[in-house]
Amino acid sequence: MEKTAELILDGKSYKLPIIEGSEGERSVDISSLRNQTGYITLDDGYGNTGSCQSQITFIDGEQGILRYRGIPIEELAEKSTFIEVAHLLIFGKLPNSAELRRFSDLLTANELLNEAVKYHFEGFPPNAHPMAILSAMINASSCFFPELLTSEMRDSFVVQAARLLSKVRTIAAFAYRKSRGLPAIYPKPDLKYTANFLHMMFSIPYQDYDLKPEVVKALDLIFLLHADHEQNCSTATVRMVASSRANLFASAAAGVCALWGPLHGGANQAVLEMLEEIHKSGDDGSKFIAAAKDKNSGKRLMGFGHRVYKNYDPRAKIIKKACDDVLTKLHISDPLLDIAKHLEDAVLRDSYFVERKLYPNVDFYSGIIMRAIGIPVEMFTVMFAIGRMPGWIANYKEVMETPTRIYRPRQIYTGPTLNHYTEIKDRK
Numbered sequence: 507m508e509k510t511a512e513l514i515l516d517g518k519s520y521k522l523p524i525i526e527g528s529e530g531e532r533s534v535d536i537s538s539l540r541n542q543t544g545y546i547t548l549d550d551g552y553g554n555t556g557s558c559q560s561q562i563t564f565i566d567g568e569q570g571i572l573r574y575r576g577i578p579i580e581e582l583a584e585k586s587t588f589i590e591v592a593h594l595l596i597f598g599k600l601p602n603s604a605e606l607r608r609f610s611d612l613l614t615a616n617e618l619l620n621e622a623v624k625y626h627f628e629g630f631p632p633n634a635h636p637m638a639i640l641s642a643m644i645n646a647s648s649c650f651f652p653e654l655l656t657s658e659m660r661d662s663f664v665v666q667a668a669r670l671l672s673k674v675r676t677i678a679a680f681a682y683r684k685s686r687g688l689p690a691i692y693p694k695p696d697l698k699y700t701a702n703f704l705h706m707m708f709s710i711p712y713q714d715y716d717l718k719p720e721v722v723k724a725l726d727l728i729f730l731l732h733a734d735h736e737q738n739c740s741t742a743t744v745r746m747v748a749s750s751r752a753n754l755f756a757s758a759a760a761g762v763c764a765l766w767g768p769l770h771g772g773a774n775q776a777v778l779e780m781l782e783e784i785h786k787s788g789d790d791g792s793k794f795i796a797a798a799k800d801k802n803s804g805k806r807l808m809g810f811g812h813r814v815y816k817n818y819d820p821r822a823k824i825i826k827k828a829c830d831d832v833l834t835k836l837h838i839s840d841p842l843l844d845i846a847k848h849l850e851d852a853v854l855r856d857s858y859f860v861e862r863k864l865y866p867n868v869d870f871y872s873g874i875i876m877r878a879i880g881i882p883v884e885m886f887t888v889m890f891a892i893g894r895m896p897g898w899i900a901n902y903k904e905v906m907e908t909p910t911r912i913y914r915p916r917q918i919y920t921g922p923t924l925n926h927y928t929e930i931k932d933r934k
């Protein structure tokens with residue numbers, strides 16, 4: 507017997523189906539609401555609105571649970587790698603040895619950019635933000651694959667996915683090298699994904715970067731922890747663009763733009779800038795906390811709060827521990843880490859934040875590790891984009907494989923009622 511919700515509008519009763527997820531989440535299916543009642547719903551920021559049913563990632567914000575295809579993030583962080591997790595998210599299963607070998611070989615086969623793409627980099631000013639370059643160059647590189655624009659590509663989705671996942675890393679590294687006036691370093695086929703990225707970022711001609719295992723593992727963990735997060739702003743953007751049947755590269759380029767915002771993926775850069783500002787001011791953070799509580803200040807405590815987590819972000823817990831490990835192994839003591847820990851202690855005891863259930867999120871500690879590795883702060887959000895690429899690819903694939911109507915929200919119009927054109931001589 508189908509469960510239903512009853513809605514009474516203007517004295518009339520309407521029944522709407524209840525849809526329940528595999529983890530017991532419940533929803534009222536309003537697909538027929540406007541046809542039945544003439545009403546639509548309104549939901550600022552979509553905080554109460556599900557845009558889709560998805561099998562990729564599950565989050566329980568109250569419990570602080572995050573699972574990729576049912577596997578807890580804690581287990582994956584401890585036992586898996588970014589590329590294994592990418593396969594899990596995109597294809598729904600951890601790869602066996604043959605599948606991992608094939609996927610890894612596809613990533614290697616697609617790690618280079620067409621040489622002509624490099625000329626686009628020359629057109630950017632040295633201080634161009636790498637997120638602008640990343641979005642532009644994802645679309646630019648897609649021009650070399652006209653087959654992307656035809657539906658036949660669907661049966662070799664693994665090639666599309668590997669091509670995007672592999673090239674995003676090369677584009678990011680080339681963008682960094684350009685910004686520093688350094689020669690581009692080409693990928694090495696014998697290096698695995700994250701090691702190859704670090705090689706392209708930090709090697710110099712005829713002297714390879716010293717790939718410390720703990721550094722490679724720390725960045726691989728950062729990518730893994732960012733790999734997907736259900737319908738966040740940028741993933742919802744990717745699904746929105748995919749729903750028009752745009753190609754994978756165009757959808758991912760749109761995701762990069764949404765991620766760039768300081769309330770979303772741009773927060774990791776904003777956190778470091780906030781910690782540096784606190785450090786320079788000699789303050790212990792209390793002035794910043796006070797400003798973040800003052801609505802008129804326009805300031806927020808970057809790296810705190812989350813639309814879904816009303817508990818500690820499980821990724822933040824993992825990254826905080828990795829921070830300690832990496833800095834110890836690299837014999838680095840970073841005053842910003844001490845400030846971050848002091849800030850967290852103070853905030854978690856402050857009623858303003860406790861009442862609003864504002865806890866550290868994934869962005870609060872990730873920048874400390876990236877800074878320790880030598881990633882410049884303007885590249886932090888690019889790291890997030892590389893990490894999130896498998897999640898965007900998985901969601902794109904899910905839209906393409908399930909009957910999805912083009913995303914076209916409604917609105918409630920509050921503008922001028924019927925009006926008429928006035929000649930310029932009559933205008934005030």
Ligand code: SDX
Nearest residue numbers: 735738769770771773798806807808809810811812813862
């Ligand atoms: C990511 O969605 C995802 O899954 C995102 C992400 C992913 O993996 O894709 O997890 C990655 O984007 C993490 C979030 C990174 N952003 C930041 O760290 C920026 C700082 N945080 C916020 O601006 C905020 O917490 C958001 C954007 C993350 C969430 O915003 P919401 O859900 O719209 O919350 P809200 O603005 O309605 O705030 C509720 C209350 C408000 O106060 P009141 O009006 O109730 O008095 O909490 C306050 C807010 O003013 N508040 C904060 C705050 N965050 C919320 N006050 C001070 N500092 C903050 N950081």
